[in-house]
Each structure stands twice: as C-alpha cells, then as structure tokens.
Amino acid sequence: MYHVWIPNSSEELKKDMLRYIGRSFDELIEDIPRELILRRDLEVGFGRPLSEYELIRIYRSYMDKNRKPKIPPFMGGGLCPTYIPQVVRYLASRGEFYTAYTPYQPEINQGILQALFEYQSMMAELYSIDVVNASMYDGSTAVAEAFRLAMRVTRRKAILAPEIMNPFYRRVAETWIEPVGGKIIYYRVDRGGQPDLEDLEDKADRETAAIYLENPTYLGNIVEKPEELKNIAGKTGSLYIVFSEPTSLAIFKPPGEYGADIIVGEGASLGLGLNYGGTTLGILGVRRDQSLIRQLPGKLVGMTTDLKGSERGFTLILQTREQHIRRERATSNITTNAALMAVQAAIYISYLGMSGLRRLAETIARKTRYAIDHIYRRREYMNLAIGARYFYREVPIRFRGDYGTIYRRLVDQGIYPGIRLDPLLKGFSNCGLFCFSDVHSRDDIDLLFESIDKVI
C-alpha cells in the first residue's frame, strides 16, 4: 500500500528492492515464529488511511466537544496559562531544530548546541547558580532527580520538605526515591506560609541529605528568610535544594544568592504553554562544586574550541555521567529530555530580555496584589488561606461556603477558578489556588470576583 509518508512503499519499488535482496518479504521475517505473525489487520484508526483534511475534520469533531472558558482560566498549582509570543512559536518550529536528534555529532549541530548552552547560561544567570543542565522532563522529575542527586552526594537517605510541598511533586518524588531507600520527612509551615524553623531544626540531622524549599511556595507566598534554611543545612552537612518559579526571579532574590546548592524549577511559564500539563521543562542546576557537577543527571553542553584551537564550538560534556556510557551506574536513566523546550525557553527569555522579564514579573506581582485586594474586600465570605505578606502569581483562597459548589457554578458560566486544594493538600478544605498571570486583564480579574459574588 503506497503512502506518501513512506517513499519506498510503492509495490513496484518494493518488488525491485526485494529482487535485489534476493528474498521475498516473507523470507525477511521468517525468523519470527509463525504463530506470532499477525494474520489480520490491526484494529486501529478509521479502517483506511485518511487524508489530512479528513483528519482535521475528525479532530475538530472531537475537540468541539471541549468547552471553552469565556476568559483565561485562573487555575494554578505551578502551571498557569501564559501567552506564547509568536516569535517563540516561529523560531521553535524551525525544522532544523525540532526534527534534530540529540546533538551527538556536535560539528553538524552547533546551532542547537549553542542554543542549549545559552539556555544553560541564562538559567544560571536567573537562578544565580553556575551550572544548569540542558533540561529535565518537568519540574516534578527535576525535583525527584534533585533529591536523588543529594542522596548520592551525601550518601544519606532523608529529604526534609515543606508540608505544603507541591502535592504532585511530592507524589512523584516519593515514587522516585522510595525504591532506593529514600524517604521524605515533612517539616511544618506556619500560618504565614513560612517554614517552621524550630520544627526544621528538630528534624534535621546527620541523616538529612537535603533540605528542600519551594520559594515562592506552592501556595504562592514568598519565603521571607530563606537563608536560615541554609544555616540549618550547614549545621548538619546537608544540601540545600530550592525550587523557584523562574519568572519570579526577575524581581525576587534568586536561590543562588541565599545559599542553594541545587536549584530546581519548572519552565512552562517561559513561553511553553500549558498543553494540558504536557509540554514542560525541568530546570536543574548546581553550585560550582565538582562532586555536585559529577553527580548531575542529564545532558550538559559546554563550550570548547576546534582541535586547532582556532574556533569556538559547543559540545555535550561530562557524558560519562550518563546511561549510554555508565549504564547502571549512571547518575540517571534520562535519555530523551526536553531540549526543544529549553531552546524555546531560551528564545522566550531572549525575546523578553531582562527588562521585559522584570516588567512581566512586576505586572504579575501587581495583579496578585490586585486580586488580594479583591479578596480583602470580601472578608465575609473569603480570605487568604495563609496569612503571608507577599505573594507572587498564585493565591490560595479559603471560602466560607462549599468551594466545590462555587467551583462548579463558575465552570458552568465559563469561568475556570482556582484549582481545588481539597483533595490535594491536607488542611485546605474549601480552598482554591488561584493564578494571576500575564494573560489576565483587570476586567478578567474583576469578572472573576464579581462572578464569585453572584454564585456564592
């Protein structure tokens, strides 16, 4: 059966090639046990090859069953809707980038390598840390790998993490470290969303591989004294891992400046879009410390020269850490990563530039403040679920009434409010986690709260 995606599939050409080979097709598969050969067509697709246009019509007939909100969703939890600038889309869709493989042959892929190096360098700038790898799958697996990295470097098994840790990351990290004996111990967070330092001191000991902090926290508030966690880690010889939303670092103090040994992040906000949670970018970096660097998982691009020393070039480095060389002793099994998302994030950051990033972060911070004012004006039936002073992008709201009902009524009106914290975090019943990002206008935010007023 000829198909335009399969150049040699015309019957004549196949016959020619088989004639040259000197065997029939059946002979080419005669080593497959007869009883395994499928004697029927697979029951897949629509029974016949489709044309592009037919596919598009079918796709539309499915997708039209989705319901579209009237205004951009306010759902948070680490992933928020964002706008992808058209240049980002345009440049990331260059065939030479997106149809390339991992640049194992550096000479023919200097472009991708430089772009990844620039991603690494810009992330290093943003987080104020020296080494950032060329991407992990997403924030959750980056966190899990950060935990495993800390365990390898310290040869210890325990991670101290905040009780309000991102609940999805928590489940992923548990899944990832449990088989190798790791465990997470959760430290308390006070009503102001700040780590309970006493509890942390209590729990930290010589078994502690690392202290983990999310800043801004999962609930959106800024941790006010993050350097104190570094002190505690210092005392027990533990590492300090900090997860931060990258855009927040344009205005807030970056982890590298308050002592993080390992930094982690999720890059989706850097022009990647939500894609139902699918197209993500795990950011992972370490201090300039050879043992940390040697234990870093994932690909790393470095600058070098050609053999003559006359021209600059880029190549993958320290590959001996990786699975294809080190096998079961590799720092990780990661092979395919999220390179294109790293390139895309690099494009996004360079498009916004530092001034644009700062303006973005400032506007988001202002919107967050604006939303909080809305909340304050509705003290009778809603309040901040944690009494923190500073929030960025996300805000947890506790409702007097049943949030499930409010939530559903809003969705029915085409307004998608904050995610329900109820099943996710203990102690947050009737709470929603709301996100205010670049895509929300003042009218959108006003409409959200006015709609809440109406359904309550």
Place this chain on the structure above:
Amino acid sequence: MYHVWIPNSSEELKKDMLRYIGRSFDELIEDIPRELILRRDLEVGFGRPLSEYELIRIYRSYMDKNRKPKIPPFMGGGLCPTYIPQVVRYLASRGEFYTAYTPYQPEINQGILQALFEYQSMMAELYSIDVVNASMYDGSTAVAEAFRLAMRVTRRKAILAPEIMNPFYRRVAETWIEPVGGKIIYYRVDRGGQPDLEDLEDKADRETAAIYLENPTYLGNIVEKPEELKNIAGKTGSLYIVFSEPTSLAIFKPPGEYGADIIVGEGASLGLGLNYGGTTLGILGVRRDQSLIRQLPGKLVGMTTDLKGSERGFTLILQTREQHIRRERATSNITTNAALMAVQAAIYISYLGMSGLRRLAETIARKTRYAIDHIYRRREYMNLAIGARYFYREVPIRFRGDYGTIYRRLVDQGIYPGIRLDPLLKGFSNCGLFCFSDVHSRDDIDLLFESIDKVI
C-alpha cells in the same frame, strides 16, 4: 518611545546617534516646511502600543462577529474553498523565503530562484506551453495583461471574449485596456455552454488582436472543440488566449495541445486558500515565440551557469522588458508580483505530484457529476443553467423559485450555497454557481441538497 520592533528607538541610543551625527532630530527634518509638521499624535490604533496578546484578544473580539458555516461553502466563480496541506504552509513560512526581496542578487538567492524556475517549469508542463512567467497578481490581472500583450504583439485593438466570461475578469480587463484604446467584443455562447462559432467567425477580423476562451468556462463546463477557435484565430492572424483552472489540466486537454498562444490561469486552487479573495496567483505564459516572449510582462527566471561555466545557477532574465529598465516603454508596470504564491503553488504541486493532481482532478470531476445527479433528481424545481455535457468543479443551477430567498435561508442555516449569478451575468436570473472542491464530502453535498429541499 522604545518599541521592540525598532532596535534603535531607546532614548539613550537615539541621543548617542544624534550626538555623533552632530544634529538634533529637529535639524534632521528642518527641510520639511514647518507648517507641514504634524504637531499632534495620529489618531490611529488604540492610543498606545499593544502587546501581542492584547492584539490577539482584540482581533478575536472582531473576528468572533463573523459567522461560520456548518460545512465548507459551495461558493464558486473561479475561487473555491480548498484545503492547504500542512507541508505547504510549513515550507512557505520559511523566513528565508517569505522575508526575501525579489532576487535581484541571484547568487545569494538561488533557493528562491530555483523554486520560481520550478514553478515556471511545472506550469509549463501542466498547460503544455513553453514559457510561464514568475507570477502575476491574480487571474483577472493576468487576463488583462494577456490582452495587452496580444495587442502589443499584433498591434491590434480588439479582443473577442465569450459572453459568459468571468464577470470580474471582464470588468478588470475593460478597465485595463480601455485607456490604450483596447476594446472587448463579446461572442455568443450556445445553450450547451459552447462558443458560437458562427458568431465568432462573424466577429473575427483583421482588427482582432486575440480570441479569448475560458476552459472550463466560468460556468464550469468543458469546451468540446477548443481547437476550432484556433482555426478562426489563424484565419485572421489573431492570437489565441486560453484561461484554464490549473487542476482541471491534470485530466483535461491542456491549452498548449489545442493551439493556445497565450495561457492564463488563477492559481488559488493550488494550495493558496481563499483568504477572502486576497491571496491569488496570476498564471501567464506564452508559446516559444520570440516576439511573444519579448512582450511578456512580469519577472522571468532562467537557468544559466556561473561565469566559469562550472555550476548551474538561476537568475532573473530578460529584465529589459521591465519597468525598472524600460520605464514607460516597459511591457508592464508590474513590480511586486505574487512570487511567494508561485513558490507555494510549486510546493503544492510537488507535494501532490502528478498522480495526486490527477486523483484530485478526478475526484472533483466525480463530485461534480454526483452533484449534477442530485440536480437531475430535482427537475421539478432546479436544473442546470446551461445544458453542457461535461462540467468540472463548478455547476450553474437555475431555480424555479427565487434564488435570493433560497440563498438567504441557506446562509441563515450555516450552509453557504453557490454565488448568485443574477447581478453578475445577464440572462442568469435565479441562478447560483456552485462549486464542489476537495473539501466537500458526500455528506456535505447531500446536506446541501437536502437543505435546499427544505427551504424551497
């Protein structure tokens, strides 16, 4: 005011540059009479620069006021809805193509030049003619230029054209040739949609610059004896100009095979889309005849070698025909043309390949037949407006009732039927010109006729 599209617009940079120049900005415009200097902001846009996302939301708020049909429109008249394959879109959006200028420096633009040469060569194959230029604006202006070309070559002023000539083309051609003394004389077309040869013989004389034929005609029927027009033209020393829908030539006899001296076409069906009539491609070509070639308007790409004769290359040729060299004695004023559409058409044709084009044309011919069967089954209240034997893609239907009413009712139901011939062509009251193209499924066509049944 800094804008990200204007690199040097930061106040500091402008100051630096002005300092270097040694003049203030006002001094740079001091030769503009003071009274002409605009002392206020233009009243345009939305008062301030917009972000991309704000623009998109505004754009959507406008476009959401359009009404979308339930199924693809059946509107014809030379432009029909078609599907643009994704590869076409993808390749035509390569920045190196679409942000290039006319390849006046051939050495740095071999890619575009080869693509245009391939367009010319593939069109030459399709129309069976030797020389096709690198594009005109659209079918209508290509026809007008063909008329002007014939007038220059023959030094005669009259064009014989069918009375059912595309009414838009007719108006455009009249506008274009009238100032230089040209006039169009319309010959009769019989009830079967065939040129009235007697009338033609009567009208053709030594004043006739060219006989013009559309095949398929504007009403979609195939002309059965197109070579007879060549004979008549031959007798009076006139040229023979044939306009054809390019896809039809995959299965029907091409103009070059029945004697056309000049061929014309509209390339919109070659993967360009409708775009409200905006993105078109005028196809214009001539026989291998030096006087025709020397009088051809528009850009032409030719093959050559480098100066050493060692490598193949492509360049614009015969530029002395053009306005930038020949000025008021140029063959045309055309400067900017439709090069990207020519490249896009070349991509489309090479993607379909000759087999795909043939299958496309065959399927369209079958759909046309299928629609005609629908019409035949409704003899009580509709019929073919011309009694031709063979139609391709377009079919004129004459209704018993008032087509205006039928039309409006269908539009209200989200079904866009054939265009109303009434105001466009004399003698076709209560007629609609329906198009059946690649995008229409059997269900779509059935639904169209069933919907007509209901509203009638």
Place this chain on the structure above:
Amino acid sequence: MWRQAKWDVEILTEIDNSTARGSGPEVPFTHQFKDIELEVPEELARKTEPNIPSLSELEVVRHFIRLSQMSFGVDAGMIPLGSCTMKYNPKILDALALNSEIEFLHPLQDEDTVQGLLEILYTTERWLAEIVGLDKCVFQPPAGSAGEFAGALIIRKYHLDRGEPRDEMLIPDSAHGSNFASAAMAGFKVVKIPTRGDGCVDLDALKAIASNRTAGIMLTNPNTLGIFEKDILEIAEAIHDIGGLLYYDGANLNGIMGIARPGDMGFDIVHLNLHKTFATPHGGGGPGGGVLCVRRDLIDYLPRPILVREGGKLRWDYSCGKCIGMVRAYHGNITSALRTFGYIAMLGPKGLREVAETTIINTNYFIKRVLEKPYYELPYSPEKPRKHEVVLSAKKILNDTGVSAEDISKRLLDHGVHAPTMYFPPIVDEALMIEFTESEPKREIDRFVEILHRIAEEAYRDPSKVKGSPTATSVGRLDLVKANHPKTLAPSTRYVRGEGGSR
C-alpha cells in the same frame, strides 16, 4: 566568517519519475466517490504526461528546506535595498493573516457573515486615511504599481469628466520605473522633470513644462534620493493652478510617517505599499498589498467595490457612477490589510512616528560614518539630511580601481549582508541606494559601514578579489549573457527540452 549553505538540489521537473514512483497523498473523500462515473471522453482527455514527479512528503520537505537555506531574507540578515523598505516582518502579524479562519472566506460571501472582518478592514482603512491625510482608501490594488495605475486612471477620468482630456503626466527623472510605466499604461505621455543640483525637483523647469495638457504629476516625497522635496507646497500650487492633480507614490512614506502627511502637502491621490511601510513581507517578490487613498471629491472615481457603513453594518458598494472600474478582482490583498491592522495597533500613534524618526536617524548616522573615509561620495547636497534612504556613488572607486558598484554589491554578499539597490536612481552614477528602515540595529549599521570601507580598501589593494566575488554564496557570479541570449535562453525545462517536447 559567513558562508551560505549549499546543497545539490535536483530540479523537480527533471527528477526521473522511475526513481520516485510514489502516487501522492490521499485526496480527501476520494473513496466516497469511487462509484461515480468519471466522465472524461477520450477527445477531451489530457494525452501527454507532464514531467511532474510524485515524491514522498519527506522529499518535498527536504527539497524546499534546502532551497530555503540557499535564500536570504530579512530574517537571516540585513537587506538594505533602497526604495524597497525591507523592514522586519513581525511574526505576530502572521498569526492574524494566516489562519484557517481567513483561508475559507470567500470574497462573495454574504456581508452579514463577515462583519468582523469588514470591521477590521474598515478600521484599518480609516487609520490609513488618517496617516496620509486623505479621506477614503481602498485595498483593491494588489501592489504599489497597480495603485499608481489606478491613480493615473483616476486622473485621466477626472479630466475627461470635466470635458478637458489631458494627455501629459509629469514625472521627475529620479522617479521609480513603475511610475513611468503606470502612466503609460493609463494612456499618458510621460514628461520628465529634471532634478536640480540640490536633489529636488527643478521647480522652474516644472513650471515651464506644466501646461493645460498636464493631467498631473506623480511624485514621491521624500524622493528616491532620500531628500524631502522642500518646495512641495509650491509644486502643489503650481500643478493645482493649471488644473492638474498630484499623485503621491507612497513607497517612501517610511521617512515621514507621523511627521508629515501627503494630504497636507497637497496630494490628491496616494498609494501605499503595505509591503513596505506596513511590514507585510515581500515574499521573494510578492505578494504585497496596495492601498489607494483619495481626497473627498475623488471618492467617486475610486475603483469598486468600496467599503461603506450603512445602518451600523458594513457592506461593499459596487455602484460605479464615475468610477474607473476595477483594477483587480475582489477586495485586494486581505492578508496584507490584516497585517497592517496589527502593525498599526501594536505600534500605536507614537510608535508609528518612532518608525520614521528612527529611520531618519539611522540614515543620517550611516551617512556620517560612511563618509568618514574618502571612498564613497554623496552626490546632491551632501550636507542635506536624508530621510528614509541615501544614494551613494561609487564613481570614484570605479575611476580609481575599475571596481564598479556592482562589484562592490557582489562583494557585500560575501559578508552575509544583501547588497543595496544598484544603479538607481539613474541620475546618480554608480549608485548604491541604501535603506535601513527602522529595523536595523546600530550594531548592524556599524558593521555595514566597516564592510563598505573594507571593500573599498580591498578595491584599491586587490581589485580582482572584489571583481571575483561573491565566493561565500551558494554559487559564484552568474553568466548573465548566457542567461539572456536567445540561443541559451532557458526559462523552463520544457523549453530546454525543445518545443512541445515531452517524455
């Protein structure tokens, strides 16, 4: 060190069909109509098999990706082609212009179903009228030249309707070729007006030439030398006094947008090139978008249909009392109009003026820098500030070294920048016409100056090197004699195979 990609790419119509034995992609719904008879009688059927191969999708992709890498657009590097206004084409505008929503809109669709689109077109038209200082615009002309032609037709019809047909069109000798050609196409006799030593239209000559045969004048301002026609008000008066009309070639609007308006200068008719000033991409030659704007009393002459608002709804008015007819089918290049909408909206009033301001600063910054070394000359009042562009002369280099403006242009290619417009306007010897627009960063202009200087020095040191250029492009200098000679002319593979030949 720049170097262009180079690929061996077969010509599609020369691919041996026997090695590409595909049969193309699925065609939608083909299977649903298999049972319907195909009626193509023998005598009407195509007999010859065109040389169009059936390739796989991947082969098509590679073919054109490779060709694209051997092409050069603004996205890749500077294209300082004077008069062409090769500015950056913002990507966001693609999103407005290229989408499946627009693609399926038929030009004769019921106006009720496209009110949103029409609102955008109408709004954009209003904005453009404000920018040029006139009253009504149409998008119908497919490009600038077609706008000129339509404008010339209006001038012709205007005089005819007043019962005094006039047959002369005045055009400065520095004008763009299309002005002459358009006037001729509209039936005018072209009368050239000389340029004065200061680079402006010779006002005295103009007054001497203008007569009651003068239908009007076609001008661009700033002119092709980049110089503002400072006597424009006098020119307008002179032409209007003898009953003529003023046509403005909008190709150079980029130099004054938001600063001065053609309408205020006395122009009656203006065309704009959306693919110049309003950032629609040039597409390797086109399509662009033309717009024609007129003073209130000429609206009746505009080509039809025009967009009108009636009872809150927009509709196309086809009624053609005095109108010149139709210059192309339908409503113009709609995608350009949509891009223009976005372009203006994103820049806003201040941004539009910034375009002109930065353009002017760029030009004059360049002039100062390039003249720092004694190679290139600036004819016509070198002290006068230029606006959107500047025309240098390489005459001195040619005289001293034998290296021509063309050689210099070719050598520029070796540095990964496109050459300027050469040998235009014809009133400048060895002309290099340079336009940066607002899009080129200072760093790039600096680099361009350095390259120009380096090439000049090279011309004195080693002229054969410059004459042997380019070498970094995918092919070396081409044989244009062979390309144009009747014996070796090769405009298609079919032509090369021999007349009527086909496998």
Place this chain on the structure above:
Amino acid sequence: MWRQAKWDVEILTEIDNSTARGSGPEVPFTHQFKDIELEVPEELARKTEPNIPSLSELEVVRHFIRLSQMSFGVDAGMIPLGSCTMKYNPKILDALALNSEIEFLHPLQDEDTVQGLLEILYTTERWLAEIVGLDKCVFQPPAGSAGEFAGALIIRKYHLDRGEPRDEMLIPDSAHGSNFASAAMAGFKVVKIPTRGDGCVDLDALKAIASNRTAGIMLTNPNTLGIFEKDILEIAEAIHDIGGLLYYDGANLNGIMGIARPGDMGFDIVHLNLHKTFATPHGGGGPGGGVLCVRRDLIDYLPRPILVREGGKLRWDYSCGKCIGMVRAYHGNITSALRTFGYIAMLGPKGLREVAETTIINTNYFIKRVLEKPYYELPYSPEKPRKHEVVLSAKKILNDTGVSAEDISKRLLDHGVHAPTMYFPPIVDEALMIEFTESEPKREIDRFVEILHRIAEEAYRDPSKVKGSPTATSVGRLDLVKANHPKTLAPSTRYVRGEGGSR
C-alpha cells in the same frame, strides 16, 4: 558538494547590554495595573543584574534563524542513527499538537470541559494497546526511559505484593544503557545476559541465570542488532515459569509493527517511545512521549491517574490501591499523544504495517548493497535478515588504515548526511549502527551506500583526509578533552566568568 551554513553568532549572555539598550516587548495589561503598589521589600528583592540582554525582536529572530541553519534535522537530511528511529515528522501532526486551543488547557481542568480531548487520548490509548497486544496504557511517562523506570517499579511492586521481593533484573548485554540505569533506579541489581554468536540472547545462559531472585527481564525485540529474538516464546516461558515478568523496551517496535505484537510474545509490560515509532519529533533531544502498557492483571499497578470511561464520560482515576505512584506530574506529554492519534489515523491499519514492511526492506536492501564491497563487516549471522536496523563494524578499516568508526562518522557529515550511532551496542567493535526507518527513499539509501564506500576507499588512499574531517560543517572537529577537562570546563558563561561573578 554540500556545505553547511556558517554564521558568527554571539552568545546571548555575552552581548554587551550597552549596545542592546532595548527594554523588551510590551507586557500584556501592564498599563492597567500601574496604580497597584509593587510589594517587593528591599530584603527580598533581587540585587544582581543577570547578563540577559534586551534585544529587538529582529535580533532575536536572526540569532535563532542563524543557529537553526547551523543545525541538522530530518527535514534537512538523513539521520540514520540506529536505535533512535529518526523518521519523518509529518507536518500535519504539528497542526493537531500545536495550537492555541491546546496551549490553554490546564491539566486539572474539570473533566467535563475536556471530553473531546479525553476522547482522543482514550482512543489513542486503545489503539496503542491493540498495536502492542496488551490491555491498558497510560501516557504519563515523559519518555521511554521513564517508561522503563515505571515498568521496573511495577515489576518490583508486583513481587513485593506477592510477598516475595525479588532483587535481580536480567538485561542482555546488547541492551540500551537506559535499561540498566532504569533497573538500577528501581532498586534492582542488574544481571547481564550474554549474546550468542547468532546475535540473539543466549537462552541457555539465561536459563542458568534465572532464579527465584529474578524479578524479570527487560528485552527489546528486534534487539539492538536489528535481529528478531527468535527464541522469544521460550524466553517468555522460562521467565514466567520462575515467576518473573517480561518487560518490552518498545524503542524497536518500528521493525515489527503490525507484523507481530509484544503481548503475543509473552511480554507483560511494554513502553513505547512516541518520538520513535509514532513520529513525534525529537526536538534536538526531546521532549518525546512515553507510553506504558500492561496486561490486564497489572492495570492496578499502573502509575496514576489513568483514564477511565464511566457512564459515557471519561475521567481521570487517581485512586491508587496497588499503584506504583506517579512517575511525573499530570497526564504525560499530551502533544505527543495527539500526534500519535493523527499518525495512526492517517496511516490506518495497512499503513502501520507498511511502516514495518518498508523499514525491513530498506534495512536488508542496504545490507546487501553495502556488503558488495569488502570494507564493512556485519558481525553476528550476516546471513540473517535484519529488521529495523543493522550494526556494521568498521574494525577491518581501523586495523588496515587506522581510520576509526568515529572518523568515518565525521567524514559522513561532510556529505550532508548525519552519522550513524557509533560504538553501540558495545558487543560490536567499531560499531556503526544504522537505521533508515520507513522514511528514507531508496535514492538516499543508494547515495548513503556510495558515500560509505567512497569513505572507505578514501581511508585506504588518504587516511589523513578522513581523520581531518569534517570540513563542510560549520565548525571542524572539536576538542573534547578541553571540553571535559575540569580546568577548562565551560558549562555556562557565568561559570567561565568565575563563581558568583556577575557584572
């Protein structure tokens, strides 16, 4: 003659901010919130200024367009990397995966609002289950390796739940590195199984090694030599007999899709790489898409959430009784899943089988042709047909000329084709692992053979030329020692500037 483009491209974080004094694009709605106080107290504010320039949009475009021209994807030329399945990525699938509709979908959005999307995901999942012959799939794993890890966790949990924890995972010595690493990450001790002279798993060795400590085996079939494990049914029996589970590394499914199914072979757990067999692009390293499929009795172990149909509606089931947990947040790489939907739909059942059939023909056609000249060798039963790929050895060339598999690979680049996978699998000396997939036209395979032969001949004639390659790429062979040496290590510009350094 091929030549890659070459541009001098500054490193973004080294651009002098003073020459790029922009301030970025407009940020949406900024003006609407200007009046709201910005609360970033001094002690929480960022102090250092990152070296991230603020460029104009055009500069960003040019930067990355130029970098792209110095990159190499399947769209530009052949990438016969064995094991990587670098097939054509159909452009139509971009239209499904990348659009503003998908972009705005939040993973925790109410299921009622995404029924259409969920229908597509569910349908695709069913199709994949049918293709592999198992019962239920999840898209959660972000790539193949993560699928292996999840699969290994299932095996671990399965034995734990049965009260007999097992700690050994059997893996053939020819297996992909990620298999070993994944097993180790899941807490297993890896036990290697040798490959027999015929290129298959040594069944006797396997039987000898397998014990009640054996949790399972991770296999790919066809294996990394491109050879079908003909004893697969016996292997399955042996492993199942001792209570172990069989894990299928789906990276090589392209060689048998539609012809034979892992589930029918006895595999209990399968991962698929959507970026291999199902044409999701590799993106220069990722993202891809992983899928994990299991037999009915292992469904409870799958990572959560899984997609279930209930009362006509689809919803995510988060309930985790026996489940292994979550291997990444949310539902997997949705864009890959959408592409897979389109890929399968466009090919249909016959097309999917055609993929495997053409792949196999391509491989064996190549083998016959390349072995026509006596340079390269085919270790392990050269007479046996290969499936999706083939591993050649350049040992003879190395011994005779000193030219290594790496040298040959570099020289291939000079012809505008990407090199094969080198030095893998480790059981082949001087391995060149070649996979064409179904996408490469015969003409390209022919050309590849010719180039391989030409390079071999060159190695005998002029080895230094091969060793001095590549020269047609944008940069020559790189200094990897310098790149990896602690003293010259340069993983970021900040690192190079010195710790904590910042302007």
